[in-house]
Amino acid sequence: MATAAGRLQQPQTNIAGKIGFLVLYILLIVVAAFQLFPLVWLLFFSLKNNQEIFNLPPLSLPTNPRWANYSKVWNVGDIDLYFFNSVWITVAATALTVLFGSLVTFAITRMKWKGSSLVLGLFMVAMMIPVHSTLIPLFSLFNSWGLIDNPISLVLAYVAFNMPITIMILLGFYYALPREVEEAAVIDGCSINRLFFRIILPMTTSVVATTGIINMIYNWNEFIFVNTFINSNHYKTLTVGVQNFIGQYTTDWGAIGATLMISILPILIAFLFLSDQIVEGIAAGSVKG
């Protein structure tokens, strides 16, 4: 590689260079520690009881891990219900967003029609509109449809508000798809539906996975719509459910820690296995804006 050769010509043998390099590394590690520190502390105190949390040094290992904190909050509160609600709302909204987004991106990038750039512009500009500027009309609209305190309102809102970023990530991939395949398919008399569902969609599985995981993260973490549109405990998702649940446990830190760990665990596990897609999706969804 050119870079390796370039560095071989100027080996950093001087001490100043090495120290400089070391300083940079330490800086990177300090930033990493700052980013991880609160989370490690959370993991630790989720496995302790109050006495251990308040009397031992904050970062002492939970030598006698209190797994009971986890079973307690899972069984006593409605965390399992919130968890289930979060899962199905996240999955439903993500599936619809990626499907509708793929349809639009296909129509914009692979078909010629008047107004396609206008439609694309509408989707892109929507990204800049603050949620709070739509919240009151959304509330009264859902209210008039009888969708307040109904999870359908969440699914609809999630699909609409995540559509721009989804299309943005999909666009780059669709523009890069070779046209030969579809030209051949069209010559063979393949219908548009068949072309999209049987040929194009299977070719885009990697970007579908990327947009899917990004959507899942955003939907899983969503707070303001749930907080505004859902009243009854029965339909709450983890974010608002955890928020209310913790209110009852203000003094039991171990229980609070365990609740928070349960709520972030699916994201951490997804990150462990899919970090490349997540990083790629977040980078793709922002730079081109």
Added chain:
Amino acid sequence: MSNKKMIALYILPALALIMGLVYIPIFFTGYYGLTQWNGIGDPKFLGMANYAELVGDRMFWSSAWHSFLLALFSGLSLILYLAVAMILASHIKGANMFRKIYLIPMLLSSVAIAQLWLKVYHPTNGILNSLLVSLGVDLPPAWLADPSIVLYALFVPIIWQYAGFYILIYYAGLKNIPTSIEEAAKIDGANSWQIALRIKLPLVGEVVKVTIVLAVVGSLKYFDLIYIMTDGGPNGASEVMASYMYHTAFRTYDFGYGSAIGFFLLVISLVATWIIRKATASEEKIQYS
């Protein structure tokens, strides 16, 4: 391929959602802002009365000032992120792992982050004050209860949450610069500082502009952690525009005045975007691909 019905069918689901749930609501926000309305019955038309009230509302201007301060600090912190990204992009081993670690807080829900940082800032048992006491500080501050520091205490987790996002974007931008440019500069005798400031910085200029817009506009409409951690308190000391709008609309049920604030939020976001774009517009775009 120009089957009009098929195209309509492909774009309609997503377009209907975004028109119905994003664009049409902003017009209603604009209209409701001209009315007196408590959410029940018909809005009563007032004209500009809500906006006249807004101009003289000290609470609103104090929340706008807080939002502006957040935008300022978020904007300034970009310098640090760019520096970290430059270090990461300079052939550092483990750069990929570092940028992933930095990103983790951004993937977690606002509720989890807010609850965790409430514990970090806990006056007696929080990790911050535990550390300060062990370092010999007698009376560490009550971070979130002190009106003079609460706002800045809240900025820390907000910046903590998004640091990895901006570092990731900068890193991706820097990695897009062909290594041949750096090699050529090295051969011409440029040192690392010159390469970073004179060559790399101008080449990621477009990315920097995008991030300034994201950071400033994102700050102006920021809501989540502030609403969950302090609810704008104590006594309005950490109120921002979005939380003030939310309180007005969904706590005092003044939908008319809340809509006026929501509409102002939209206008100021668009104006800020326009100003930043204008201020950072360059005569010529650098092409290097």
